[in-house]
Amino acid sequence: MLKRLMLPVLLVLLTGCSSAISEYKLGSDYMLRQASIVPQMDALHASQLIPSTVTEVAWDDNYILAKQQLADENSANPDASLNKAKREQYWIIDIRHDKRYGPYNEKQFEEQKKEFNITEALQLQSISTYTKS
Template sequence: MTKNTFLLFVACLLLSGCAFPSPYTQYDIGADYEVLQSSTNGTQILPKMDAFNASQLIPPVVTEVAWNDSYILAKQLELQPDPLNPDAQTPNQQNARYWIIDLKYNKRFGPYTKKQFEAQKKEFRISSSLQLQKVEKLAQK
């Protein structure tokens, strides 16, 4: 095989659009945000336009989420060192943080404790029908 034939073969292969399975799972929440799960402990909420709204990110590990046209609510577990693997981290089930993103003003509030979160929801007059649900249930929608 000549060099030109090899290059043509490689170019055709690249242009053929071979699909490889993505290690990421994405779910749209509202018009401007998405839940991105890049690994077991890598679920986060981020704006679709990262550069413009990067400060609105809710860091891993987001375990529960809810949204409507006005707000995004999220429960996040802080990561801690994994005692069984010094190179890994694991969610701290004892340290839940709660977040609210106001979609009208594109502003993030939190982290809150559960009590602070409930108080803030009342202050914002967020409907009690907006309930957090496990991120895994998004795949069923």
């Protein structure tokens, strides 16, 4: 009986440990968690969620920028890699006004950054920079 319970308990513990490693705080109100950007107060800011798979992120006191890679609808398709650029989306979260903008393509994203006067110093970086253990 004890042996049967040990496996599920062990799996829960290992799963819990892996999720703790892949979290990173983005400012005071958001977290990068499991390749998603989530508000720390989920119920109040649920519309600000950027679902997985976030591949790149940048932030300052005013904005969070994110690049999202959409899942390929047919990963067995050899031509799927040809459409990869079309499967990327960009997002901007205005932290001060609690608003999410996007999804954008790369050109729209760059235009919106200019409109919001987001400095060139705020550059997207791979999430692996922040989630390495």
